[in-house]
Amino acid sequence: MNAEAVQRAVQRISHEVLERARAQGAVEKLAFVGIRRGGVPLAERIRAEIAKVTGAPPPLGTLDIALYRDDLASRGATPVVGPTDVRFPLEGRTIVLADDVLYTGRTIRAALSELVDFGRPRQVWLAVLVDRGGRELPITADFAGVRLDVAEGDDVQVRWRENGAAEDSVVVLEGRKP
Amino acid sequence: MIGRHRHLIALEDLSREEILQVLDLAVSMKEVLSRPVKKVPSLRGKNVVNLFFETSTRTRSSFEIAAKVLSADALNWTAAQSSTTKGETLLDTAKNLEAMRPDILVVRHSASGAPQFLAQHVKCSVVSAGDGAHEHPSQGLLDCYTLRERFGSLEGRTVAIVGDISHSRVARSDLHSLPKLGAKVRLCGPPTMIPQGVERLGATVHHDLRTAVDGADAVIMLRIQHERIGDPLIPNTREYSKYWGLNAKKAAEWLKPEAVILHPGPINRGVELSSDVADGPRSVILDQVQNGVAVRMAILYLLAGGAGEDRAEKVPA
Numbered sequence: 001m002n003a004e005a006v007q008r009a010v011q012r013i014s015h016e017v018l019e020r021a022r023a024q025g026a027v028e029k030l031a032f033v034g035i036r037r038g039g040v041p042l043a044e045r046i047r048a049e050i051a052k053v054t055g056a057p058p059p060l061g062t063l064d065i066a067l068y069r070d071d072l073a074s075r076g077a078t079p080v081v082g083p084t085d086v087r088f089p090l091e092g093r094t095i096v097l098a099d100d101v102l103y104t105g106r107t108i109r110a111a112l113s114e115l116v117d118f119g120r121p122r123q124v125w126l127a128v129l130v131d132r133g134g135r136e137l138p139i140t141a142d143f144a145g146v147r148l149d150v151a152e153g154d155d156v157q158v159r160w161r162e163n164g165a166a167e168d169s170v171v172v173l174e175g176r177k178p
Numbered sequence: 179m180i181g182r183h184r185h186l187i188a189l190e191d192l193s194r195e196e197i198l199q200v201l202d203l204a205v206s207m208k209e210v211l212s213r214p215v216k217k218v219p220s221l222r223g224k225n226v227v228n229l230f231f232e233t234s235t236r237t238r239s240s241f242e243i244a245a246k247v248l249s250a251d252a253l254n255w256t257a258a259q260s261s262t263t264k265g266e267t268l269l270d271t272a273k274n275l276e277a278m279r280p281d282i283l284v285v286r287h288s289a290s291g292a293p294q295f296l297a298q299h300v301k302c303s304v305v306s307a308g309d310g311a312h313e314h315p316s317q318g319l320l321d322c323y324t325l326r327e328r329f330g331s332l333e334g335r336t337v338a339i340v341g342d343i344s345h346s347r348v349a350r351s352d353l354h355s356l357p358k359l360g361a362k363v364r365l366c367g368p369p370t371m372i373p374q375g376v377e378r379l380g381a382t383v384h385h386d387l388r389t390a391v392d393g394a395d396a397v398i399m400l401r402i403q404h405e406r407i408g409d410p411l412i413p414n415t416r417e418y419s420k421y422w423g424l425n426a427k428k429a430a431e432w433l434k435p436e437a438v439i440l441h442p443g444p445i446n447r448g449v450e451l452s453s454d455v456a457d458g459p460r461s462v463i464l465d466q467v468q469n470g471v472a473v474r475m476a477i478l479y480l481l482a483g484g485a486g487e488d489r490a491e492k493v494p495a
Binding site: 066081082083084113114117118119 | 203205206207209210213214215217218219220248479
């Protein structure tokens with residue numbers, strides 16, 4: 001996927017989020033939480049698209065799930081701990097949880113555990129740029145930019161400008177386990 | 179692992195990078211303490227045993243809270259209640275505790291070198307919570323953290339440490355960490371309380387409090403231990419307080435306006451520190467206590483298997 005395709009996917013997700021929020025009368029209650037690091041640019045961009053329509057940007061937070069991982073002992077490489085920043089009350093909110101790639105579902109499981117420790121949102125929706133299949137937990141995306149059918153050993157990478165890439169892109173590296 | 183270390187015995191062993199690894203991770207850990215639910219599951223199923231052969235409230239509670247916030251189980255073993263009073267040796271106590279499969283052993287002992295000795299004989303990680311007059315590494319790290327939080331960087335800053343340097347494990351840990359982060363250290367106290375040759379560790383020695391704190395960015399006041407008083411080291415507390423104690427008047431006249439005051443606690447009010455200074459706007463003593471929990475969380479997390487932000491492999495952008 002090139003920059004243009006990423007942009008179209010973000011716009012479509014934003015449109016769908018807004019549509020569903022309107023149907024439920026929850027536009028005022030929307031808030032975004034990006035999972036570090038790949039989910040944060042996605043959350044920021046959907047939020048910006050929605051602000052263009054509604055005029056008011058919803059609250060935005062970031063989650064770092066390193067302290068909620070379930071594999072500290074079994075991983076060879078040790079997890080990175082970055083900042084978590086959720087500064088608004090979750091009570092009554094409709095949270096759009098954003099990540100770049102949805103794969104096994106374990107990251108989302110950890111993010112949900114962390115999120116509910118900050119409060120009790122009314123509901124949580126999951127938005128991802130890429131759904132690559134391969135789930136190991138009963139988790140599904142409410143909004144997905146693209147669904148890719150890739151082999152188990154392949155690595156799907158989303159490269160965002162915000163994280164240092166020259167331009168946005170999604171690449172599949174064959175035979176390289178993520 | 180802290181850098182290449184399985185144990186945390188002394189800051190003398192740590193490089194600048196290893197110290198920064200702990201301090202950077204402690205920033206994320208401090209954020210956890212401000213959450214509505216102050217608990218994360220990262221060390222679930224791990225056991226931390228606090229083995230204290232010397233009394234301590236602050237340090238032991240701090241390690242205990244740090245372990246609990248990370249969801250580890252913490253067991254406290256204090257000498258007064260233990261079989262040490264029945265004559266069991268240090269090694270036997272440790273071997274018996276080890277049989278209960280702890281992941282981390284936090285040890286305080288009045289004998290310098292006791293944590294090092296245990297580290298050589300047990301399979302789990304050992305963290306020193308202060309040994310004799312050797313080092314108190316977690317206190318040194320929390321002092322660095324508190325100053326770094328206040329000033330951003332310690333590069334070019336001047337820190338004065340005042341008190342009984344000879345018997346202070348806090349002073350020794352500060353001396354083995356602050357200069358690695360770029361700070362200049364001045365030591366001040368009665369000549370009887372400054373070890374000979376300490377300048378070789380990169381500090382300057384002063385016997386006059388005024389010159390020691392002149393232009394300093396921070397002053398670490400050490401506790402005067404009651405058992406030293408009447409000892410030939412100092413004649414009485416009044417004399418100590420007069421020459422080496424800090425009160426509001428001296429602080430106002432001698433210190434830079436933005437200089438802060440630290441103390442490892444517990445304070446002897448009216449001896450090394452007057453109440454108006456200890457409770458005044460310059461005091462960051464209670465920040466130290468809070469930062470102590472965050473720093474100890476970082477220590478336990480790293481030794482139990484995690485890493486700080488800059489250590490993991492770079493994520494492709």
